[in-house]
Amino acid sequence: MLKADSKKTRFIVPGRCVMNVTPLILRIVAMQTSRGQCCVLVLAGVFLLSTPYHAVQAGKILVFPVDGSHWVNMNLLIQGLHARGHQITVVRTASSWYVKENSPYYDSITVTLPEPINIEDEEFFVSFLSKMLEIQRSGASLLAFIKFYWEMMTGLSNMHRQASQLVVEIFENQALMEQIQKAHYDLVLTDPGLPAGVLVAHKMKLPTVFNVRWITSGEGHFVIAPSPVSYVPTSGCAVSDKMTFLERAKNMFHYLLNMCIDHFVVSPHYDQLAKRYFGPDANFYHMLQGTDLWLMRVDFVFEFPRLTMPNVVYIGGFQCKPSKPLPPELEDFVQGSGDDGVILMSLGTLVKGLPIEITSEIAAAFAQLPQRVIWRHPGERPHNLGNNTLLVKWMPQNDLLGHPKTRAFVAHGGTNGIYESIYHGVPVLGLPLLFDQFENVLRLEVRGAAKVLDVTKLNSQRFLEALRELLHEPSYRENMQRLSRLHRDKPVHPMDSALYWIEFVMRHKGAAHLRTESYKMPWYSYHSLDVMAFLLAIVSILGAIVVATVRFMFLRLCRNRKSKLE
Structure with missing residues (x-):
């Protein structure tokens, strides 16, 4: 990378030549007084002239993230963009627990909402998980289940109502709107799981890029690409792409249910804003579907084959990277496992919501294994904990997964952990808890790289048998290592691809030529x-x-x- 006179002009390899760098090189050479320096710079100039370049203006990017685990991968994109000279501004709420106000990688705009968004409250999901597990384990009545489902829909509606207030607080704050307008942003980068950024970008008439897998109605492909439910699993339905008749009926039911939830529970909050600020004919979904580029956190090594569109760029696993050396105390613990190796366990931020009875059953099973165990567990200390198990509140997950002594990964099935497992070729024992985790671990199970257990029916014996099968049956590791080879075999790393396409949209002030206008057609015409x-x-x-x-x-x-x- 070579920077010219100011921070605004940069040169990035590779690409096609769009500007002549010869005068710049000659000017630099002429400024040198040493003969040796001239020789070095002339050689550098020959290299520059023989390499295709394209110029990129280091631009200004306005980012609307989603808190929680979504922020982890958005933050990686921000760091990558910052390293390439772009100025990043992140819009956050005052109650955010992951998105910090101060960072070396971005400036921030903090908006105070009338009430915090549920997703920004750690205790909300812990309480939600505890109630769900209680109902499933106790075999509660149909009435209790309906009551819980109604509470869940009410909570979902409240979450989007709270999130929609971010748009109101921005649009009604004249000083803030002037600040955003005067900044002359080149692009809006947003996670449409909570789509406030979609409306702001439309108001500012700025090109938009999504960092996306999930939108308000479920999986993102369903609103931009044909998605026949005969072979494309819908959100919330844990089936493969090879369905029986009953599975296809179940898949259709989930699809219709998702559409009803989105139409009656979620979208009204954003449709109301669209009509309030853009006129009676405005349609929120048209704004969503009209985005320039979708950076889809998907790799077809993991995802089932499906139809797609030209403005979808696949960046699944972009957060994965080679492992780094472990801290000395952790390395000593791992090396002490000998030939048996270590097992990792992490259930994400929701682990505190698991009842002590379940974690104690898991601990008892671990105690009977010759392997050592590193367990990320910030909750109450389980009973029956063996001497071979190390409890930690945080662990360098990627570095441990890449360690040669790691034998298996006990995980809840979050997307980030799944892709890191694939990248490093470590088989998974899945304990899905919520949302897309059931579908994620199913995709690995179908490919013979994981074994899945139902947490509500878990006991030490079942857990021990499943873990021993995963450890001693070679096919699990072989299948996962095959997925790892396929995942790594790419001409460009997914992170580099993501950064390139973001800059592509900035250079060309959009990507309308890649976007279909079919979403504007009436349903009967479509x-x-x-x-x-x-x-x-x-x-x-x-x-x-x-x-x-x-x-x-x-x-x-x-x-x-x-x-x-x-």
Whole structure:
């Protein structure tokens, strides 16, 4: 990378030449007084002239993240963009618990909401998980389940109502709007799981890039690409792409349920804002579907094959990287495992929500293994904990997964952990808890790289048997290492691809040529129902004409015969 006179102009390899760098090189060489320095710079100039470059203006990017685990991967993109000279501004709420106000990588705009968003409250999901596990384990009545589901839908509606207030607080704050306008941002980068950034970008008429897998209605592909539910699993339905009749019926049910939830529970909050600030004809989903580029956190080594669109760029596993050396005390613990190796366990931020009875069963199973265990567990200390188990509040997960002594990973099935497991070729024992985790571990199980257990039916014996099978059956590791080879075999690292396409949208002030306008069509036109009705009408008319002609000819023939007989 070579920086010119100011921070605004940079040169990035590779690409096609869009500007002549010869005058710049000659000017630098002319400024040198040492003969040796001239020689070195001339060689550098030859290299520059022989390498294709394209110039990129180091731009200003406005970022709307989602808190929690979503922030982990958004923060990586921010760091990558910052390293390439871009100025980043992150819009956060005052109650955010992951997105910090001060950072060396970005400036921030902090907005105070009338009430915090549920997703920014750690205790909300812990409480939610505890209630769900209690209902499933106790075999509660249908009435109790319906009551819980109603509470869940109410919580979902409240979360999006709270998130939509971010748009109101920005649009109604004249000083803040002037600040955003005067900054002259080049791009909005947003996670549309909570889509406030979509509306702000539309208001500012700025190109938009999504860092996305999930949107308000579920998996992102469903609103931009044809997604036949006959072979594309829908959100919340843990089935493969090879479904039986009953599985296809279940998949269709989940698809319709998701559409109803989105239409009646989620979208009204954003449709109301769209009509309030953009006029009665404004449609929130048209704004969502009209984004320039979708950076999809998906790799088809993991995802089932499906239809896609030109403005979707796949960056699944972009957070993965080679492991670094462990801290000395952790390295000593790992090396002490000998040939048996170590097992990692992490259930993400929700681990505090697991009942002590379940964690104690897990601990008892671990105690019977010859392997050592590193368990990320910030909650109450389990009973039956063996001497081979180390409890930690945090661990360098990527570095441990990449360690040669790591034998297995006990995980809840979060996307980040799944991709790190694939990258390092470590088989998974899945204990899914919420949301997409069930679908994630199923995808690995179908490929023979994971074994999945139901947490609500877990005991030490079942857990021990499953873990021993994962450790001693070679096919699990072999299948995961095969996925690892496929995942790594790319011409460009997914992170580099993500950064390139973000800068592509900035250079060209959008990517409308990659975006279909089909979302603007009425539903009956999109599915060609009007054309089919027209063709059916034509065929019917022609059929009626033919029938009428034949009938007329037949009747005329009958009259002629009757006349001759008379």
